Amino acid sequence: MQHVFIRPVMVTALAIAVSDWDRECHTMSCRVTYPPAPAAAPVLRDSIDSNFHIRASATGLITAGTFALALDRQCRVNDFDFYTNPGHWTIASLTPAEGASAVLFLEADFDENGRAKGEAEPAAIYDPEHARLCLSWGLANSWYRIAPTLALGLSADGRLMQIRLDDFLVPAKDLV
């Protein structure tokens, strides 16, 4: 994506990504859960938020066509979904995305409502043999793995170019 830049920070503990194909809604989705951060010293802000039931708002949402990527408060990938038609996907063999384990922090031009615009929705390439899905905005130069089943591909200047999901099963009847 032209306007979504990524800053990787290397880690040893990977997040967990749970992906799903919703046949009824024709939507693929993925939610990422990060390992808990080391316990920080309690701060007054957290105590006030807790006592007054103040909920932290999400940081932002990046949309590109019917694709939407939501970030958490730390600007990490929280979840994404894509309303799509697998019958239009390109079927091809995909090699595993080899990359360093990292937490990726996304930067985009968010407006007052926390919305940022990507360009067109991604092209989808699916490898049914390996149950591997690639959402692509262009060629990726480097890869970072944020979960055992989720890797992001970046361009040379750090823009988000590809999302690669492993263990993503779509029934064969949905691919025609």
Next chain:
Amino acid sequence: MDGVIGYQENLGAVFRTYDLAGNIVSLYEKPLETPLFDPFDIILIVGSFWRAGSQGFATRLGVSGVGASISQSGLLGLRTRFHALTQQQLRFGGKPLQRMKDPDRFVPVHILRLAMLHGKRSPDPMGYAGLYLYTIPMKRIGKSYQREVLVRESDYTVPHFLFKH
């Protein structure tokens, strides 16, 4: 309920009240002399009706609003129109339902219905039969967006909705 159910226009001593679809609900002109009982005594419940220039308050969602006055019959008319708008049952698929439960992604159902009433209807861009995409311009905190609602019209199920630039 934290939501706008109508709009009021004030030109001099004439008050026009409109429902969400822009249809006039009531027209009132203040008399030259103050009546014994002012029909504009009623201050609307927080979130029921807003009008610029009256007293300010904040809703549960923390949105700054301004109060308005309206006659009892005008309020009843607005509520009736709003109730009529909500009569078409709308169902949600699993993913949209999750979004509706998320305060950051939630959209009031009547806003989706208004998009279906007044939006541009086109076949589903993904090519699924029986699905139609309604698009309509919208504003949120001064920013312009495009509201999208995808509807399976056979049973009024929403498999996808979004607002974006």
